[in-house]
Amino acid sequence: MIIKGEHKRTIWVDKNNSQLIQTFDQRLFPHEVKIVDITTSAEAGVAIKDMIVRGAPLIGAMAAYGIYLAAVEYKGDDVLAYLNERKDYLNETRPTAINLAWALNEQFKNIDGLTDQSEMIAALFKGANKIVEDDVETCRMIGEHGLQIIEEIAASKPGETINILTHCNAGWLACIDWGTATSPIYQAHQKGIKVHVWVDETRPRSQGANLTSFELNEQGVPHTLITDNTGGHLMQHHMVDMVIVGTDRTTRSGDVANKIGTYLKALAANDNHVPFYVALPSSTIDWEINDGVKEIPIEMRSEDEVKYVYGKGKNGMESVLICPKTTPAANYGFDVTPARLVTGLITERGICEASEEGLTNQFPEQKR
Numbered sequence: 001m002i003i004k005g006e007h008k009r010t011i012w013v014d015k016n017n018s019q020l021i022q023t024f025d026q027r028l029f030p031h032e033v034k035i036v037d038i039t040t041s042a043e044a045g046v047a048i049k050d051m052i053v054r055g056a057p058l059i060g061a062m063a064a065y066g067i068y069l070a071a072v073e074y075k076g077d078d079v080l081a082y083l084n085e086r087k088d089y090l091n092e093t094r095p096t097a098i099n100l101a102w103a104l105n106e107q108f109k110n111i112d113g114l115t116d117q118s119e120m121i122a123a124l125f126k127g128a129n130k131i132v133e134d135d136v137e138t139c140r141m142i143g144e145h146g147l148q149i150i151e152e153i154a155a156s157k158p159g160e161t162i163n164i165l166t167h168c169n170a171g172w173l174a175c176i177d178w179g180t181a182t183s184p185i186y187q188a189h190q191k192g193i194k195v196h197v198w199v200d201e202t203r204p205r206s207q208g209a210n211l212t213s214f215e216l217n218e219q220g221v222p223h224t225l226i227t228d229n230t231g232g233h234l235m236q237h238h239m240v241d242m243v244i245v246g247t248d249r250t251t252r253s254g255d256v257a258n259k260i261g262t263y264l265k266a267l268a269a270n271d272n273h274v275p276f277y278v279a280l281p282s283s284t285i286d287w288e289i290n291d292g293v294k295e296i297p298i299e300m301r302s303e304d305e306v307k308y309v310y311g312k313g314k315n316g317m318e319s320v321l322i323c324p325k326t327t328p329a330a331n332y333g334f335d336v337t338p339a340r341l342v343t344g345l346i347t348e349r350g351i352c353e354a355s356e357e358g359l360t361n362q363f364p365e366q367k368r
């Protein structure tokens with residue numbers, strides 16, 4: 001996708017140094033485009049934990065490079081023990097997005113049976129690059145399938161603009177390129193279909209305001225930023241044709257964990273008969289669990305993210321306190337939308353019902 005006229009991805013290997021991984025500091029968008037160097041597994045972990053990178057697929061890619069860098073940095077004689085320790089460390093950086101554990105497991109499959117450290121390094125490097133390349137193609141395919149839904153809506157109201165609401169950032173900044181929820185939107189826009197996006201600001205970290213608005217702006221897609229509580233009102237007034245969001249973990253039964261506030265959007269969509277779609281790569285499906293509300297771990301983050309608003313002031317990036325300093329705050333990072341509220345799941349293989357039957361028909365290799 002585009003930043004300042006140039007095609008970019010969110011993570012890449014330096015052309016002259018295969019041990020230098022680079023990414024953007026997403027905490028600074030849209031005010032500053034700053035590149036961050038990642039050269040150790042610890043730096044990869046900090047990048048995920050501190051949300052320099054965020055979004056389920058990108059977190060997975062960073063973890064994949066993190067375990068590769070762990071193999072590079074190790075100087076002792078039990079590299080596998082060290083990799084297992086770094087795997088646990090990386091796995092604990094953020095609990096909800098399953099792509100993190102998925103990417104690390106993929107990487108361990110790549111070194112299965114290897115004992116030589118240099119062979120492991122080569123296999124992990126290749127494996128991380130593959131995760132990145134596959135994600136680009138997966139997101140492109142999600143866009144192709146999701147485009148059909150937008151085209152159907154466009155056919156039902158010829159010449160009119162299609163209004164799409166999204167929550168958080170499930171755009172290319174959350175992935176490697178294209179995004180999940182935004183990929184159908186970008187493909188529709190490129191095809192000349194008139195789309196307009198309602199962008200939920202997404203308190204407390206403002207991923208909608210900071211990142212989705214930034215992306216759509218760079219891409220030239222018409223959009224309007226709204227507060228998180230506006231969606232229900234817009235839906236009641238027929239100002240939303242569809243909702244598309246991403247997900248951090250989707251259960252075998254089709255329950256969907258996504259950024260806090262997604263569930264309320266799904267309830268409002270259901271009440272107003274607005275289709276509610278979730279776009280995801282298959283790496284986001286947790287085939288081991290069924291009941292999302294009971295079984296998906298929900299990240300709790302710092303109270304300060306709720307109590308302070310972070311943005312660009314006269315003196316650069318600053319935080320402003322918006323409540324009494326002693327007021328306690330609770331900061332749940334994600335919520336779970338039950339499958340019954342999801343109109344359909346858009347994956348790289350097509351559109352399916354949010355149910356075990358729907359998912360296992362699309363991914364027959366996962367049938368029990």
Ligand SMILES: CSC[C@@H](O)[C@@H](O)C(=O)COP(=O)(O)O
Pocket residue numbers: 054055056057097167168169170171174175179180181207245246247248258259333
């Ligand atoms: C394609 S990304 C899907 C999700 O990761 C996205 O919607 C989201 O909730 C991101 O949360 P974040 O806390 O910014 O990592």
